[in-house]
Amino acid sequence: MPMAAILLLFLTLFSISKADRDFDVRQHLSTVTRYGAVKDIVDNSFIPSDIPQGCAPIHLNLVMHGRSWVSIVQCFQLLAYWISLRFAAVIFCAKHSSFEIACYSLNCLLGLIILLEISSVARHGTRSPTKKRVREMEKLASHIKELIEDAKQRNLSLQKVPAWFHNWESPWKGKLKGGELDIKGEEELYQLGIRVRERFPDIFNEEYHPDVYPVKTTQIPRASASAVAFGMGLFSGKGSLGPGRHRAFAVTSESRASDTILRFFECCQTYKDFRKNQEPSFNKLKEPILTEITSALAKRYEFNFTGQDISSLWFLCKQESSLLDITDQACSLFSPTEVALLEWTDDIQMFMVKGYGKSLNYRMGVPLLKDVLQSMSEAINADEDNQLPGSYEKARLRFAHAETVVPFSCLLGLFLEGSDFERIQKEEPLDLPPKPPQKRNWRGSIVAPFAGNNMLVLYSCPANSSSKYFVQVLHNEHPIPMPGCGSTDFCPFQVFKDKIVEPHFVHDYDTLCNAHLEESKHKPETSKLSQLFRWIFRLGGNDDTPSHGVEL
Numbered sequence: 358m359p360m361a362a363i364l365l366l367f368l369t370l371f372s373i374s375k376a377d378r379d380f381d382v383r384q385h386l387s388t389v390t391r392y393g394a395v396k397d398i399v400d401n402s403f404i405p406s407d408i409p410q411g412c413a414p415i416h417l418n419l420v421m422h423g424r425s426w427v428s429i430v431q432c433f434q435l436l437a438y439w440i441s442l443r444f445a446a447v448i449f450c451a452k453h454s455s456f457e458i459a460c461y462s463l464n465c466l467l468g469l470i471i472l473l474e475i476s477s478v479a480r481h482g483t484r485s486p487t488k489k490r491v492r493e494m495e496k497l498a499s500h501i502k503e504l505i506e507d508a509k510q511r512n513l514s515l516q517k518v519p520a521w522f523h524n525w526e527s528p529w530k531g532k533l534k535g536g537e538l539d540i541k542g543e544e545e546l547y548q549l550g551i552r553v554r555e556r557f558p559d560i561f562n563e564e565y566h567p568d569v570y571p572v573k574t575t576q577i578p579r580a581s582a583s584a585v586a587f588g589m590g591l592f593s594g595k596g597s598l599g600p601g602r603h604r605a606f607a608v609t610s611e612s613r614a615s616d617t618i619l620r621f622f623e624c625c626q627t628y629k630d631f632r633k634n635q636e637p638s639f640n641k642l643k644e645p646i647l648t649e650i651t652s653a654l655a656k657r658y659e660f661n662f663t664g665q666d667i668s669s670l671w672f673l674c675k676q677e678s679s680l681l682d683i684t685d686q687a688c689s690l691f692s693p694t695e696v697a698l699l700e701w702t703d704d705i706q707m708f709m710v711k712g713y714g715k716s717l718n719y720r721m722g723v724p725l726l727k728d729v730l731q732s733m734s735e736a737i738n739a740d741e742d743n744q745l746p747g748s749y750e751k752a753r754l755r756f757a758h759a760e761t762v763v764p765f766s767c768l769l770g771l772f773l774e775g776s777d778f779e780r781i782q783k784e785e786p787l788d789l790p791p792k793p794p795q796k797r798n799w800r801g802s803i804v805a806p807f808a809g810n811n812m813l814v815l816y817s818c819p820a821n822s823s824s825k826y827f828v829q830v831l832h833n834e835h836p837i838p839m840p841g842c843g844s845t846d847f848c849p850f851q852v853f854k855d856k857i858v859e860p861h862f863v864h865d866y867d868t869l870c871n872a873h874l875e876e877s878k879h880k881p882e883t884s885k886l887s888q889l890f891r892w893i894f895r896l897g898g899n900d901d902t903p904s905h906g907v908e909l
């Protein structure tokens with residue numbers, strides 16, 4: 358009897374530790390997840406279609422979320438540049454007092470330059486949150502130091518406090534000039550480019566031409582760098598440059614102020630207002646979870662954490678894990694259950710401000726959807742007219758942001774639960790994705806990890822009498838069911854168009870996004886000065902990630 362009890366105990370212990378061992382925190386970091394950590398996670402209950410014999414892919418649409426990296430270097434360079442200009446001006450003016458008016462204007466001009474520059478440079482998505490986050494990390498480091506000092510003075514035992522706490526400094530301290538381009542992220546994109554070419558030899562068999570394989574990105578450096586890394590893989594071996602026989606290829610962007618295809622969220626005033634107003638309701642959802650985890654950790658490590666510490670430590674965990682490949686520091690403070698809850702709060706935020714939480718989030722992506730449909734229609738025309746190879750487009754490759762890829766996935770109706778698709782059609786609001794331990798389809802780490810992507814492959818099936826063209830959707834390279842097409846991944850083009858795409862076209866981007874502006878026109882007397890300032894700031898475009906965004 359005692360023997361059996363011991364055995365049972367042993368088995369329980371073993372099974373717990375196995376479950377913990379199977380838990381890989383790198384797969385639970387919401388949109389900060391690295392592509393390689395999740396790309397092969399698939400829903401095993403879904404069986405992808407067999408592509409019928411005689412069907413050939415003729416066109417590819419790619420929409421990708423570019424890599425992110427820690428880069429605040431430009432901002433500092435700019436500041437240094439401006440300070441030196443300003444300094445030179447001050448010296449000049451001090452020496453030549455007769456140029457008073459000129460000096461005054463010069464100073465004003467320089468002031469204006471910095472205003473304009475900062476408002477455009479600070480919009481690289483990662484930039485301002487990064488600066489804020491860097492400060493947050495330094496605060497965390499100093500708070501940990503304080504707590505340790507305090508405990509020492511009061512002769513409290515520090516035995517349970519993790520050893521790394523004692524000498525921890527923010528990893529970004531003093532690294533402000535590094536700009537840390539994410540080398541591993543580049544490698545992932547490069548390899549992805551090679552895999553895509555190998556998977557669709559019929560599409561990438563043509564001589565490179567910018568009209569055959571247009572590569573489009575937003576005017577954001579990390580998106581265009583992603584496009585370059587991907588393209589270097591995709592077109593490697595096709596040119597004559599260097600040992601990799603690379604080929605120069607064009608990467609084009611729309612001006613950010615008018616890029617309604619890839620940066621629709623930036624030009625949409627209604628959306629920006631909505632997003633700002635979401636913060637309180639999101640915080641209300643997040644708070645009980647944070648409080649619970651804070652007290653659990655305070656007890657476990659006998660350390661007086663605050664809620665802010667826990668929030669910063671979770672942020673640190675995500676960054677350490679995905680950028681620095683460290684999982685045994687901040688991440689190891691949390692149990693798998695706690696990680697799952699924190700991950701859920703991030704996913705909920707993404708749901709509310711980028712996903713199905715509000716129809717505006719994805720409806721403003723209609724211009725992108727139109728662009729995708731148009732490229733398919735053109736490819737079909739080219740196929741039917743038997744146009745000469747090399748004279749028509751075979752792939753349209755787009756590199757943008759989580760704010761682009763997430764709404765696009767929603768427009769296609771991906772990652773919905775049960776009858777959600779019907780509810781959307783009836784314009785009924787959706788419930789929040791279920792809280793762990795319940796399972797959910799809406800997971801940031803799968804929907805939009807770094808380099809997360811949707812590929813829409815157009816197939817020509819001349820042998821089929823009912824439909825000559827089909828669309829297959831691949832999410833992160835795996836076929837994914839479309840609820841709008843009977844939950845298959847291989848959808849007759851006409852059904853795809855009628856059931857999934859065109860219903861969205863009743864919504865017009867300008868009406869959705871600028872209704873607010875119409876309203877404010879009727880408001881009496883807005884201050885002219887504040888309008889001027891708003892105008893100046895708008896000129897420089899706007900942030901895709903307000904400072905509270907989950908991304909770095």
Ligand SMILES: *[C@@H]1O[C@H](CO)[C@@H](O)[C@H](O)[C@H]1NC(C)=O
Nearest residue numbers: 507508509510511512513514
């Ligand atoms: C802490 O311990 C040291 C010796 O171990 C003792 O001298 C000191 O008075 C103690 N301080 C407090 C606040 O108890």
Ligand SMILES: *[C@@H]1O[C@H](CO)[C@@H](O)[C@H](O)[C@H]1NC(C)=O
Nearest residue numbers: 504507508511513659660661
């Ligand atoms: C935490 O703070 C409380 C009140 O501020 C204090 O009584 C307690 O001793 C502290 N515990 C530790 C481990 O520092």
Ligand SMILES: *[C@@H]1O[C@H](CO)[C@@H](O)[C@H](O)[C@H]1NC(C)=O
Nearest residue numbers: 409818820821822823824849
């Ligand atoms: C043609 O397509 C339909 C779907 O539209 C499919 O059910 C049918 O099996 C296909 N026929 C052939 C011969 O592939």
